[in-house]
Amino acid sequence: MSSHSAAPIDSPDLPQSGNPVLAQEILLEAHGLSFRVEKRTLWSGFELTLPAGERLGITGPSGSGKTLLLRTLAGLEPLQSGELAFEGRTLSQWTMPDYRARVAYVPQRPTWREGTVEAALHAPFAFLVRRSQTLPDEQLRKLLHAMGRDDDFLHQRTERLSGGEAQIVALIRALLIGPSVLLLDEPTASLDSGTAEAIEELIIGWVNASPERAYIWTSHDRTQLERIADRWATLEPAL
């Protein structure tokens, strides 16, 4: 189904347990992607098929280009080769803000403009792409509760957030804008194990709550991937 030349996908685990993946619509599809930094090829011939409902893990050593892969899939890096399509339309057929509203990228180390957490959560709703939407308050309360935070958290200054809190805010913000695909770059890297488990539970719950959702999750941690991914790919440095 999904593999790339440098390292074929190993999917030894569950045969798509709860999710009837085969019958599902393909959300994200990539063919022949490659990434070169100066003269070094990080990966090439990358193939990806992400059906709705799928939980895909990506692992690989540091410097193998996991972050650049997610950034490419988020349309933040120009395509150096190959094709990328979402819901059957190639990237060039999408206007980028529409595409990115549906395929949301959550960076490993989120950064913020000055202001409160509340302002940071409201910011994406001021963009043209969401002109008819407002922040779903009720969902926000639920997400805060799931993360064990109360309303005081909303009044904290973003510049005072710890690395882990910043990841929580970034994740809540990504969930609030209602994407179809989440691109998660080591979303629990700065978190204690208890919060990390809460995040895992939250995101798995998110994908299971609607048949039109899927995520790609990068991690160093094999045991985590076994918990959160239906299958995973290993990025290995190209020679």
Add this chain to the structure above:
Amino acid sequence: MNADYLKLGNVQLVMAAALVLINVGISIWLRLGLAKSLMVASTRMVVQLILVGFILQSVFELKNPLPVVAIGLVMATLAGIAAVRRTGRRFVGVYRDSIITILGSAFVVTGAGVLGIIDVSPWYAPQYTIPLLGMVLGNVLSGVSLALDRFMEGVARETDIIENDLALGATRWEAAHPLIRTSLRTGMIPTINGMMVMGVVSLPGMMTGQLLAGAAPTDAVRYQIVIMFMIAAATALGTLGVILLAFRRLFNDRHQLCAGLLHTSGRGATKW
């Protein structure tokens, strides 16, 4: 305007230079390390001004529009280059962007001032066009370099924040807008502050020159008001123009930030 004023001879120039030489002496005596740069700057200033004096003298005597326009083009191009050389970062095409905006904004505003407002005849009368253009250029230059420096610095330092917005569905304009605002404000601050205190704290150079040449103070302030509006308009136009051009180069039409196009200039931000 052609009232009497005292002409200065060479002896008087030497006497003025002595004022600086005294300070050079003090600097050497106390080992302040200022002597060399003070001497170099003084010499450059004298040589440059004497050359410009000769050039302007001959242009004034020619009474022909071509050399006036040519001098204007050279001044604007030099201003465009100087504006970039004061910035700490560069991208490919930054010189072209700077020259185009400085040339465009200074010529449009000076043209409007000379032809539309002051109503000079003939239109190229160098006595008006060259000093007015020069004053406009000097201010546009510093506005453009400040704004450009702030914008490029912001793109380099706030790459993550800008891309965060892009990743959440912002258009390139929405993602860059806070930085564009800050950059424009940075470029306009000297002009706005200058107008705030004009006449109270500082007597502007052009007005001083007219007073020395024997103009009535009430006439001189009228010229100063016109030139200040020209400077403010040209600086606003120039900073906006250069920031929009830089924006289009660093943010592509796929709403991607190409921060990799920026490189440091390898010089301090204030060196020439």
